[in-house]
Amino acid sequence: MTRRPLVAGNWKMNGLKAGLSELEAIGAGYSAALKAKSDFLICPPVTLVAEAAKAVTGKGVFIGGQDCHAKASGPHTGDVSAEMLKDAGAAYVIVGHSERRADHGESDAVVRAKAEAGLRAGLVTIVCVGERREQREAGKAIAVVREQLAGSIPDAATAATVVVAYEPVWAIGTGLTPTKADVADMHKAIRETLGQRFGAEGQNTRILYGGSVKPENARDLIIQPDVDGALIGGASLKAKDFLGIASAYI
Numbered sequence: 001m002t003r004r005p006l007v008a009g010n011w012k013m014n015g016l017k018a019g020l021s022e023l024e025a026i027g028a029g030y031s032a033a034l035k036a037k038s039d040f041l042i043c044p045p046v047t048l049v050a051e052a053a054k055a056v057t058g059k060g061v062f063i064g065g066q067d068c069h070a071k072a073s074g075p076h077t078g079d080v081s082a083e084m085l086k087d088a089g090a091a092y093v094i095v096g097h098s099e100r101r102a103d104h105g106e107s108d109a110v111v112r113a114k115a116e117a118g119l120r121a122g123l124v125t126i127v128c129v130g131e132r133r134e135q136r137e138a139g140k141a142i143a144v145v146r147e148q149l150a151g152s153i154p155d156a157a158t159a160a161t162v163v164v165a166y167e168p169v170w171a172i173g174t175g176l177t178p179t180k181a182d183v184a185d186m187h188k189a190i191r192e193t194l195g196q197r198f199g200a201e202g203q204n205t206r207i208l209y210g211g212s213v214k215p216e217n218a219r220d221l222i223i224q225p226d227v228d229g230a231l232i233g234g235a236s237l238k239a240k241d242f243l244g245i246a247s248a249y250i
């Protein structure tokens with residue numbers, strides 16, 4: 001099996017209805033050449049998931065949530081379940097983003113429970129991992145990420161249902177990026193870890209790179225043996241930049 005690249009946008013807490021015009025432009029720009037090479041996914045804020053799903057009907061662009069609760073329903077004011085995302089038209093969900101790990105104190109165990117919820121609801125679940133700056137400086141980046149993988153990925157993960165996103169925390173929104181060699185080393189380590197635990201499924205699981213991906217640096221960062229796509233924050237808000245990054249694959 002060859003791993004089909006996934007070009008994914010995480011809009012974070014950005015986007016009002018007016019911003020759906022950028023999503024429509026992404027759908028319009030998802031050419032036959034791009035479709036032949038990569039999957040497209042946009043994860044808007046939860047308020048826009050249903051409208052976003054409608055806006056890309058027939059375009060082949062997937063829509064996803066940015067987080068979900070571990071439970072399917074219940075007394076959890078303000079939370080959204082994986083089933084609700086699915087019902088609104090999502091096909092994917094991101095869990096364990098470093099902003100949620102930091103802002104909401106989400107542990108690996110919490111992330112794993114959310115990932116299990118994503119699988120239960122039939123959503124392809126993107127599990128995010130990544131080291132902080134001081135962990136990299138201490139030479140612990142790979143060990144930290146291995147531990148996150150062990151703690152955050154459900155045992156039931158398969159290549160079709162789980163995607164891993166490696167996002168070094170210090171590269172998110174900063175314009176800083178790891179070197180090509182550092183990305184290669186980390187993705188190789190993630191591949192080994194997945195292979196040891198999941199066998200062929202691990203070999204076939206997509207591993208995305210995220211953190212300050214832009215059209216200018218996309219080729220260097222994502223055209224590498226164990227990099228199967230990008231998770232894009234800021235640059236996914238503009239169709240031109242998102243399409244510019246995706247064009248690295250054609």
Ligand code: 13P
Pocket residue numbers: 010097167171172173174175210211212213231232233234235
């Ligand atoms: P930036 O592309 O803005 O650095 O964000 C990356 C990210 O966190 C995507 O989930």
